[in-house]
Amino acid sequence: MDRFDVMPDRIREKARKWDKTIIEKNFGRVPEDFIPMWIADMDFKMPPELETAFQEAVSRGVLGYTYCYDEFYQAVMRWHRDMHGVAVEKDWITLSYGTVSTIHYLVQAFCQCGECVLMNTPVYDPFDSAAEKQEVRRIYNRLNLVGGRYYIDFANLESQLAQHKPKLYLFCSPHNPSGRIWSLEEMREVARLCRENNTILVADEVHREHIHCGPFHSALALDEGRENLILVTSPNKGFNLGGLKTSYSIIPNGTIRAQFKRKLEQNSVTSPNVFGIIGVIAAYEQSRPWLAAVSAYIRENYEFFRCYIEKRIPQLRVMPMEASFLAWVDITGTGLNSEQAAAALASQAGVLVESGTHFVEGGEGYIRVNLGTQRANVREALQRMERIFNPLLH
Numbered sequence: 001m002d003r004f005d006v007m008p009d010r011i012r013e014k015a016r017k018w019d020k021t022i023i024e025k026n027f028g029r030v031p032e033d034f035i036p037m038w039i040a041d042m043d044f045k046m047p048p049e050l051e052t053a054f055q056e057a058v059s060r061g062v063l064g065y066t067y068c069y070d071e072f073y074q075a076v077m078r079w080h081r082d083m084h085g086v087a088v089e090k091d092w093i094t095l096s097y098g099t100v101s102t103i104h105y106l107v108q109a110f111c112q113c114g115e116c117v118l119m120n121t122p123v124y125d126p127f128d129s130a131a132e133k134q135e136v137r138r139i140y141n142r143l144n145l146v147g148g149r150y151y152i153d154f155a156n157l158e159s160q161l162a163q164h165k166p167k168l169y170l171f172c173s174p175h176n177p178s179g180r181i182w183s184l185e186e187m188r189e190v191a192r193l194c195r196e197n198n199t200i201l202v203a204d205e206v207h208r209e210h211i212h213c214g215p216f217h218s219a220l221a222l223d224e225g226r227e228n229l230i231l232v233t234s235p236n237k238g239f240n241l242g243g244l245k246t247s248y249s250i251i252p253n254g255t256i257r258a259q260f261k262r263k264l265e266q267n268s269v270t271s272p273n274v275f276g277i278i279g280v281i282a283a284y285e286q287s288r289p290w291l292a293a294v295s296a297y298i299r300e301n302y303e304f305f306r307c308y309i310e311k312r313i314p315q316l317r318v319m320p321m322e323a324s325f326l327a328w329v330d331i332t333g334t335g336l337n338s339e340q341a342a343a344a345l346a347s348q349a350g351v352l353v354e355s356g357t358h359f360v361e362g363g364e365g366y367i368r369v370n371l372g373t374q375r376a377n378v379r380e381a382l383q384r385m386e387r388i389f390n391p392l393l394h
C-alpha cells in the first residue's frame, strides 16, 4: 500500500473541503458519503519533515513575533536555482500572506479606479474578483481551444494590450483550471508584448511544483522580460500548505518592487506567521523527496482517471493535465451544461466537482475535478460518475 493511500482525518482538521455545512452552502443537499473533488486542496498528510519542524517550534514553547530571517531567503533562492534553474537575488523576494491576497495588493498598488487588468479566460476566479473588488476593469482574452488543448489568442492579446493599456496582465502559469503548461515560445511572446505595452506581467506560478508533462518554464527564466515581471507563488499547492496563508513575490525591478512594498507596508503586511515561514523552509529544504513521490501518485491518479473515462464514460473528454492535480473535463457529450452536470453529480452521487462556469468565462461545457486524493476515492467517484452519465447501462 502506498503512503498516499491513507486518508488523514480531515473532519477533525476542519478542512473546508470536507465540511458538510460549507459544502451544502455551495452545492445544496448532498448524500452523507460525499467525495469532495472541488477546492484545490489535497487529502495527503504533510511531509514528515514538515511535521517535525512544526513540532520543534511548538516544543520551544513560545510563539512570539518573528521576522523574515535569512534561512527563508536562502530556501527560496535555492529552490529556484535547483528546481527551476533560475538565479534569484535575495532583495527580489518579498514575503506576503497568500498568493490570492498578494494579487489583491498588487491591484491596489498598481491600478487606479477605472484602469484595467487583463487575464486569459477561463481562469482561477480570484484573479477576477481581486480586480472587481478594487473597482478595476477586467479585460478577458479567451483561450482558443484547438484539438482539445488551450492556446493563447496572441492576435487578440496584442490588440487588447494596445487598445486598453492594462496595468497588469494576470497570467496563470501553469494554467488553472486546465493544467496547461505554456511553452518557452509562448512565454517569450507574452513577455515581449507586455514589455512593448508597458504592462506588468504578473505570473502566478503556484501550480508549477506538480509537473507531469514538462518542461515548465518559469517567467523568471526568460532572457528578457524581468524588468516588468512580478512572480507570485507559494509552496501551498505543491505541499498542500494553503492553511498557512504564507507566500512570496519575486520582483527583479527595484522601482516596481518599492511601489509594491509600500502597499504592503500601508497594510502592515510585514512580519511572517511563525509557522508560515517554518513551512516554506522545511518544504523547500527538506521535503523534495516527498514532493516527487506525491507528484508521481497524482500522475497515476490522472492516468487511472483518464483511462477509465476513455473506456467507460466516453462522452466525457479529459484535457491533458500537464501540471497540477486538477483535471479539466469536457462534459458537452452528456447533453448537460456545466452547472447541471456538477449539480447532478453532487446531489445524486455525492461527487463534488467545480462547474466550469466558476472560472470567470469560457468554462462552459467543462467541470474541474480535483485528483489530489486517495486512489480509492478517485475510483469510487468514477464509478458514481459512470452511473450518473450512463444510467441505461446500470
Ligand SMILES: Cc1ncc(COP(=O)(O)O)c(C=O)c1O
Pocket: 040, 098, 099, 100, 101, 124, 172, 176, 204, 206, 207, 233, 234, 236, 237, 241, 242, 246, 247
Ligand atoms: C492559480 C492559483 N493561484 C493561487 C492560489 C492560492 O494560492 P495561495 O494558497 O498561495 O493563496 C490557487 C489555489 O487554488 C490557484 O489555483
